[in-house]
Amino acid sequence: MRCPYCGNEDTQVKDSRPTEDNNAIRRRRACMACGGRFTTFERVQLRELTIIKTNGRRVPFDRDKLMRSVQIAMRKRPVESERVERMVSGIVRRLESMGESDIPSQVLGEMVMEGLRTLDDVAYVRFASVYRDFREAKDFEDVIGELSGPEDIPG
Incomplete structure (x- = not known):
């Protein structure tokens, strides 16, 4: 996943959990280059x-x-x-x-x-x-x- 702050493609998943309605996975990510943190959602x-x-x-x-x-x-x-x-x-x-x-x-x-x-x-x-x-x-x-x-x- 590309970092929205610096564009680096080396990001790491720090935490994953289902959303409240169980229709998506919420992932907290951290960029290995700039240290920025962001959230992504994965849906079917x-x-x-x-x-x-x-x-x-x-x-x-x-x-x-x-x-x-x-x-x-x-x-x-x-x-x-x-x-x-x-x-x-x-x-x-x-x-x-x-x-x-x-x-x-x-x-x-x-x-x-x-x-x-x-x-x-x-x-x-x-x-x-x-x-x-x-x-x-x-x-x-x-x-x-x-x-x-x-x-x-x-x-």
């Missing part, structure tokens, strides 16, 4: 996944990119990082178990929306505003209406 990858964007472009699936977009939606929300990690791992498992290597971006987006809806309403609305490309306040009202349901709307 069942198949190479490709995301097909709405414009037809094909990009390799990137779990880290998915995690970053979910973390942006979850920023400053009172949700434990372990719950977010479990949600992302669940999405990845569902994608891998679909039996397809090519996944439309809409399928991934809907899975994320479904997961966020169970975790945090604010994060759900934040993600929806970007994913569905909101243009006006009514777009927010519609999504908030989805969350509250017809029985909760005064009238």
